[in-house]
Amino acid sequence: MAMISALGVNPTVYSNINFVINNDLDCCAWGGSFVYQNKLYGATWEPPWGQETGVYVHEMGHSLGLPHSGWKYFAYDSPWDDMSRGIAAQRVQCGSYRSANSSGGLNALYCTEPGGGYISAHKEALSWIPAANKVVVNSISTQTVTLEANSAPLGAAAKMIKICLPGLSCTGSTAHFLTVEARMKTAQYERGLPGEGVMIHDVVMNRRAVGSGDPCFFNTQSGWAMPFDATDSDYRAAPYCDSGGRTYPNYALFNAQYGVGGSVASALYGVQVDVLSKTSSSFSVKVTRTK
Structure with missing residues (x-):
């Protein structure tokens, strides 16, 4: 946040911030919130494979305060909600990157059109x-x-x-x-x-x-x-x-x-x-x- 402020961006005019990461995080993409200079922001943290609409639609939901849904039979089991399993209308390969979690191996990137909606x-x-x-x-x-x-x-x-x-x-x-x-x-x-x-x-x-x-x-x-x-x-x-x-x-x-x-x-x-x-x-x- 200090870096973008130094570049002339005033973060206080925004309510949500997406952190776009150039390689893998631990295991996942994340959505939630954080506090900076006494202001609460919604946020997502997206590794390369998460920088597409199919992941953003889920993590942005978390940044707005939405939880998951489903969990009737197994975790993330509802295709009827993009805050659960969701489902893609279509999916295409759209790039690749050298994955830190795969010892630098070349991993394909896929872009999806979300097709599950929000309940x-x-x-x-x-x-x-x-x-x-x-x-x-x-x-x-x-x-x-x-x-x-x-x-x-x-x-x-x-x-x-x-x-x-x-x-x-x-x-x-x-x-x-x-x-x-x-x-x-x-x-x-x-x-x-x-x-x-x-x-x-x-x-x-x-x-x-x-x-x-x-x-x-x-x-x-x-x-x-x-x-x-x-x-x-x-x-x-x-x-x-x-x-x-x-x-x-x-x-x-x-x-x-x-x-x-x-x-x-x-x-x-x-x-x-x-x-x-x-x-x-x-x-x-x-x-x-x-x-």
């Missing part, structure tokens, strides 16, 4: 979903909502259903609620998705770390949002930690979306979500809350 819970946390585009179910009712594709440009249509749960906070650091969103390949930023459908997440803002002691999780850096899985139990847990012979995308969260006719219900909270119909750019969803 609605994270968009809401960043205030990217205006109140006019959000349907909040906070009482006993039945509502039918047309949900527009998650990454389509904002207009008048609903982008998110937020289901408040009886007896639990729906806002703040201890909130617990459900989100419902439409995921479709018709819109840019989500063209890599493994399918189309309605995704439902159980969001616990103070969720405890997931995966400790389980070999399927190489770290416990889970976040707030855990996807519901329309095809539950199609992943072999420890000690196997594999698809059990199933082919992509027919296992784990790759086929977690709810299609037309799909339904999920919670007797505990008195909530049911039914997917009624689909158009080229939206899904019709009925939400029933009986408690």
